[in-house]
Amino acid sequence: MGETVTAPASGNLYHLFESRFPADRTRRFLTLEDGPRQGVYYTYADIDAVSARFANVLVAMGVKPGDRVAVQVEKSAENVMLFLAVLRAGAVYLPLNTAYRRGEIAYFLEDAGPALVVCRPEDEAEMRELAAAAGVPQVATLGVAADGSLAEAGLEQPTTFATVPREKDDLAAILYTSGTTGRSKGAMMTHWNLGSNLLTLHDCWGFRPDDVLLHALPVFHTHGLFVGLGTVLLAGGSLLFLSRFDADAVLRLLPAATLMMGVPTFYTRLLAHPAFGRAQAATMRLFISGSAPLLADTHRAFQERTGHAILERYGMTEACMITSNPLEGDRIPGTVGFPLPGVELRVVGEDGAVLGPEETGVIEIRGPNLFKGYWNRPDKTAEEMRPDGFFITGDVGKVDARGYVHIVGRAKDLIISGGFNVYPKEVETVLDALPGVVESAVFGLPHPDLGEAVAAVVQKHPGQDGLTEAAVIAAVKAELAGFKVPKRVWFVPELPRNTMGKVQKALLRDTHRSTFAPPTPGSPAGA
Structure with missing residues (x-):
């Protein structure tokens, strides 16, 4: 403890982080634990120097305060430094899932109108083509080995940069999300939306x-980017950085960590590992789960195996974190805890009336963490906001007599598979365009590893015997990110x-509900 905290120089989120950096800037911030640079580490002094180099590159490329910078690169230390550099330059960070394909990227570039897009070196030719079509003036590359044009240009830049002052209400990031129909919407997050939420979580x-946070999450969405990185930066703590979740690697690193954040899939895979138990979790003080519902059975099994009760929380792109089970107190399986300090949560009925304890309805929220609105979509913003400032989450839930929030379903027909959002309409659009398909219906099914698996039922034209499940899956795989591809097609x-x-x-969901259920004891495998 005992670190001196100075007041932030402005509302810029980077200034907030910087005000909490440790006095000893040689302290480690991030250690790479896999990949081509395994063992390389970055100190708090390195954060300042490397993000300054990148911020200088951004300015040299014409990025101005308020400009969007779209980023689709693999997880790396330089990716983190680029995020911080965008904040320092006063620009707006626009992370894109690395699984997005050509058509998806084209839409994001056209909609957001970034001044710069940063991609993987191997994607440069295609990205330049997409950028030209969308009118994006600059393209740069960044690779996992600290390579690419952005990294090379950074080596020529000074290690100092005067971070651009920003107001708390200025945009810091745009994260694309969606409903069940139409195109994705860009959720506009301000510096204070993020900063206030991170201070609360801290x-x-x-x-x-x-x-020491074991970080195995992606850094293109709220969970891994803001919550995982931001809370550690505010604490002056450190990260063990994995490019992706790998159970063997996690088991190797847990004894050196004190915290881990994950999606439920992480915990089911750890429980499936025969070597995982109390010994591996002995140094840990907290396991946190989010991005998808954690099954109560998983919660109980994990506690029996390790002695740790997973802390489940509830959040969404438009508000970052909303509720959390308590650090001290009962972490009840199947609940997402209490509204965070400063966050108001209510449950309303179909008539808009606020419901009482144990009554089920749609969850609405209000607080400093709530986004500014959807980019260029005042219509959608107005549609999902109440006149009194409450946001209609689309999640169905209740607050029990003790004040714990329960999420019991989704009013919006959203699938969360392995922690990633899948919007049925987007997959259905691809399926319906296939030769021989009349119409399709896409939905989620319970899955022991992913939480929910994407599944589809297809009505095909008579005589289309060549249209097989394998052919349909292959066709979708060519068009959409892998996590959106149906695991089964009927x-x-x-x-x-x-x-x-x-x-x-x-009805379709009920018919196929047990598709991915593990066999019951005594039944034949695959029954």
């Missing part, structure tokens, strides 16, 4: 300077519909 989760003569003609997805 306190609620008891972060300390000696904390064919039917007609899709079931109600009297209004709407496809009855609930």
Whole structure:
């Protein structure tokens, strides 16, 4: 403890981070634990120097305060430094999932109108083509080996940079999310949306300077980028940085860590590892889960195996973190805890009336963490905001008599697979365009590893015997990111519909609900 905290120089999120850096800047911030640079580490002094180099490059390339910088690169230390450099330059960070394909990227570039897009070196030719079509003036590259044009240009730049002052209400990032219909929407997050939430999480989760976070999450969404990195920066702590989750690597590193954040899939895979137990978790003070519902059975099994009760929380792109189970107190399986300090949460019925304890309805929220709105979509912003400033999350839930929040479903027909959001309409659009397909219905099914698996039922034209499950999956895989591709596809003569003609997805979901269920004891494998 005992670190001196200075007041931030402005509302810029980087200034907030910098005000909490340890006095000893030689302290380690990030150590690479896999990949071509395994063993390389960065200190707090390196944060300042490397992000300054990158900020100088951004300015030299014409990036101005308020400009968007789109980034689709693999997870690396330089990726983190680029994020911080964008903040320092006063620009707006736009992370893109590394699994996005050509058509998806084209839309994001056209919609956001970035001044610069940074991609993997191997994607440069295609990205330049997409950037030219979208009117993006600059393209740079950044690789996992600290290579690429951005890294090379950075070596020629000074290690100092005067961080651009920003107001708390200025944009810091745009993260694309979506509903169940139409194109993705860019959620605009301000410096204070993020900063206020991170300060709250820092306190609620008891972060300390000696904390070591095992970081195996991606850094293109809220969980890994803001929550994982931001809380550690505010604590002056350190990161053990894995490019992706690998159970063997996690087991190797856990004895050197004090915290881990993960999606439920991380915990199911650890439980499936025969070597995982109390010994590996002995140094840990906290396991945190989010981005998808954690099954109560997983929570209980993990506690029995390790003695640790996973802390489950609830968040979303538009608000970062909303609720959390307590650090001290009962972490109840199947709940996401209490609203965070400063966050207001209510449950409303179909008539908009606020419901009481144990009554189920749609969750609405309000607080300093709530986004500024959707980029260039005032219509969608107005549609999802109440006049009193509450945001309609689309999640169905209740608050129990003790004040714990329960998420019981989603009003929006969203699938969360392995912690990633999948929007059925986007997958259905690809399926419906396939030769021989009349119409499709995409939905999520319970999955022991992913939480939910994407599945599809397809109505095909008569005589289309060549349209097989394998062919359909291959076709979707060519168009969309892998996590959006259906794990199973079934064919039917007609899709079931109600009297209004709407496809009855609930019926399809119930029909195939046990598809991915593990076999019950005593039943034949695969039964």
